[in-house]
Amino acid sequence: MKVKLSEVAEGSLFTKDGVEFKKLPTVKISCCRSINAEQTENANNRVFINPGDEVEVNDQLQ
Numbered sequence: 001m002k003v004k005l006s007e008v009a010e011g012s013l014f015t016k017d018g019v020e021f022k023k024l025p026t027v028k029i030s031c032c033r034s035i036n037a038e039q040t041e042n043a044n045n046r047v048f049i050n051p052g053d054e055v056e057v058n059d060q061l062q
Contacts, residue, residue: 001059005036006051013040014055021049 008014008023014037015021021037024046028034035046049055 001057002054003057004051005049005053005055008055008057012057014057016049016053016055021047021055 005014005023010023010025012023013020014023020040022040023037024035026034026036026048034048036051037047037049039045039047
């Protein structure tokens, strides 16, 4: 099911562009960089995904 990232609960798993992520609380890293998700396969790969972007959520993972 496709939903906006802002509608996904923190700690939930979702897929964007074929890659599975876990939603994190938004954390400001520096003046110009924030993160709000990490890859499930590599927790060191943390990224910021626009909260308005549509992501795929598997209801069974919730």
